[in-house]
Amino acid sequence: MMQTQASIWRSPRNPLLRAVYLRQLYFSGAQSVWLALLAGACVAIAFDALLRHGYGRSGEFTLRVIADTGLGFVAPVLLGLLVTARSASAIASELAAMRTNGEIDVLRRHGISPIEYLLAPRVFGLALGTALLFVYFAGAALLTGALLNTLTHPLATLQHLLFSQDITPLRNGLLRSALFGTLIGLTAGLLGLFARPRHTEIPRAASRAVVMSLVLMFVGAAVVLL
């Protein structure tokens, strides 16, 4: 017998919802892996140039700063910028277009919650995708920093650094990345879902999503630092 009174939040085991989640995770996370790797490597190069060559600090000190400051604070903001550029406008414009074309109404009329089917997977996908990108960013930054320093065994130094270093900055960086991904997904999704149903509102929703996402992310970063 077909269920008609289903719970509000559907189980991720529902194959339809699982497909939507995975699709969003792929777009937000997997397709941006190379960008995260590149950004991580570039941040490590920048820190190395500044600290070792600019201020004459040791390679080990540079690695510690990359791990503490680079991953704890710089990485979440950079990844937030990356995700905003790639996903915020796309999500807002897609949902605004669906609203304009009456597709949100089609979903509601057939008993499908737009919040559960459209918004939740995008928010979850962005949160998890940004957290995964942080892992790639961190790996690239630390490996690049280790390779750049003058010690003879960069991998051993890296291993020593990771196992002796307090992992709090890494944990904080991961959580902040997930938080920023959540904020961006919520902002873009809500602006798109509740845009006025006119074609002229679609690009406006997209630009509003980018601006609001950036504002919330910078405010969030400042709050976290306080």
Place this chain on the structure above:
Amino acid sequence: MSRAWCVFADEAAREAELDACCAAAWRSGTRIAVVASNRALISNLSAAENIVLPSAWRLRAPRLAAPVADWLAGTFGEALPSLLRQLPDALTPQQRRSISFARALQLQAQQVLLIDDTPHAEHWLGDAIDSLRAQLPAAHAMVFSERHPIDATRWRIDEPLRPAA
């Protein structure tokens, strides 16, 4: 199978009543589906995905039901496999109507709302009612329109009302 024709003053009134009918139906546990030519399908899903979407929302293993597949094969013939892979933008209004009708069959809808959004083509409504009588004999069909039917003898004309809970 009961049927009714509801006349509305304009499209805005029709859409508002459509939303109210559907919300009331789902609250009372009644499966309701909407059949229309325009603004009836999700644009980023294929025809096949649009058909199974509402039933998949409530089933763990959504597959095209055999009676629905048979009805689709009878309607589209050999063109069915390629048509099911198309996005709604690539379909004709008649094909979109058929896909939204198949969605109602897949959902085993107890109430089917037929939107008269092609004012100069009423024959499809009669064909839809005939198909509903064969596939979903217990369903209640309501036509939402901004005009009176050409052949008023086939319909019970209703004031806009919500289906009984």
